[in-house]
Amino acid sequence: MTERSVLVVLYDGVQSLDVTGPVEVFTRAGMVTGDPAAYPIRTASLDGSAVRTSSGLSLVPDTALADAAPHHTLLVPGGEGTRRPDAAVIDWLRENAPRAERLLSVCTGSLLLADAGLLDGHRATTHWALCDHFARRHPQVDVDPDPIFVRDGRIATSAGVTAGIDLALALVEEDHGRDVALTVARILVVFLRRPGNQAQFSAQLAAQTARREPLREVQHWVSEHPDGDLSVESLAGRARLSPRHFARAFQAETGMTPGRYVERVRLEHARRLLEDTAYGVQEVSRAAGYGTPEAMRRAFVKTLGTAPAEYRRRFHAPAQPAT
DSSP, X not given: OOOOOEEEEOOTTBOHHHHHHHHHHHHHHHHHHTOTTXXXXXXXXXXXXXXXXXXXXXXXXXXXXXXXXXXXXXXXXXXXXXXXXXXXXXXXXXXXXXXXXXXXXXXXHHHHHHHTTTTTXXXXXXXXXXXXXXXXXXXXXXXXXXXXXXXXXXXXXXXXXXXXXXXXXXHHHHHHOHHHHHHHHHHTTOOSOOOTTSBXXXXXXXXXXXSSHHXXXXXXXXXXXXXXXXXXXXXXXXXXXXXXXXXXXXXXXXXXXXXXXXXXXXXXXXXXXXXHOOOOHHHHHHHXXXXXXXXXXXXXHHHHSSOHHHHHHHHOOOOOOOO
């Protein structure tokens, strides 16, 4: 069986879950396959000394970065320490990361990769709250704020915290098949259901909550009635505003146009129905407000890169046995 060694970079201010989440996935995958050496894992800090995580835990590395052996996969976690990174860590990444067959980051670990020039010309993501900062700090990187993880050749970057688990599960599935990844997910009591291009957060979280009560009521009504008349004219009537005034006010207070908000709500509702119910595609398209399966298919392909039927095949939750 192919051995894929993993080296995890540690530094003061690293986020502990960014480290332990993927490490647990890779370790469990070795157990499930019957080959504990499938993913040999080593950790390294700049000088081999213990580091203190952002939550106050101490992590003791296996070695110093300078003494780390060649590795198949290099994993760079995020954390508060990425705000003022040690220049020596950036230099080490710049020199050594290109040798890894896989280069991974979790959360703000992508900022360290970008600081080292490793993401120039590549598509990448990070925690949603820092995507604008990331794009300003590194204009040469194609920052995508929506997906929970992004694969661009040998480089994979993930969004905040638990998205690192999703990325690790996706790599285990790629290496050893869906059954192994699903077994690992069950052991860790997480879902093997989130594709990389699934949004980092719901439509309600992606949009800011409007300050004015009439606009907040419209947001709530849209979420509760995705199959209703959600035209700008109809929503403006509910807010007792002219369509033009409503559209301007909604975007100013929520950060997105009414049409974009409706699109996200409908897509999210359709995804949940496909994941959690046995409704047919036609029923789902009506319930989510698309009207026709073809309209829903176009929305799924545009946003998620996959058709509804394929999305259900991959992410539908199996029925739980009666107890």
